[in-house]
Amino acid sequence: MSYFRILMEIEAFASDKEPLGEIIGHEVDIILNIERPYQPLLKRPAYPASPKSREALEICIKELLDLGVIINVCHNEEVEITTPVIVAWHNGKSRMVEAFKALNTYTVPGRYPIPKFQIALTQISQAVYIATMDSLKGFHQNVVTPRERKYLRTIVYCGVYEYFRMPFGIKNAPSHFQRMMNEIFPEELSEG
Known part of the structure; x- marks a missing residue:
């Protein structure tokens, strides 16, 4: 499938005002290298937030809830x-950043290779046109x-x-996303 054919199928792409797409067959698994009971390091309290940060968090949370990225955890559900x-903050805009450092410490690493930037540049060095697609x-x-x-529960005030x-x-996440892209676009990625 050529890049131009993909562009012709424009309904397949979401805009920032439409719901996100859902890629079927590429569900995310997280495997931890520890057993229950989990380390106390994995159950952290919410960080304090200034009124300005609270307002920004509320906006971010609402957006993620509306997009179906996160769901609210019931107050009586066990949270480990x-x-x-x-x-x-960047250029006056805010975004929510989770401190997944503790979780990442206990996550079994994926073994899918991510292409080196220099190799990608070499592959496209003779190209007349270069097109990009941002999802x-x-x-x-x-x-x-x-x-x-x-495992992916975030806590805020x-x-x-x-x-x-x-x-x-x-x-x-990066290796999972790369594997997914390689499986969905094998021809386009091999045309380099």
Whole structure:
């Protein structure tokens, strides 16, 4: 399938005002190298947040809830693992950043290779035209398997939320996304 043919199928692409796509057959698994009971390091309290950060968090949480990326965890549900959240600011815009460092420490690493940048440049060095395609919140278009969602619970001052879609910042997200892209676009990626 050529890049131009992909562009002709424009309905397949979400915009920032439409729901995210859902890539079928590429669910995210998270395998920990420890058994229950989990280390206390994996159950962290919420970080303190200033009024400005709280307002930004509420906006980010609402957006992620509306997109179906996260769901609210019931107050009576047992929560064993929580990851605190901070607000990162860049050029006046805010985004939610989860501190997955503890979870990543206990996550079994994926073994799928990510292409080296220099190799990618070499592959396209003789190209006359170079086209790029950016998927809106690409990681979030991958669904997390139900049994792994309990590992992806974030805690903020106003509650606990569980990722239904793959978040940015988890250890194997880049290799999972690369494997998915290689399986979906084998011809396009080999044309380099």
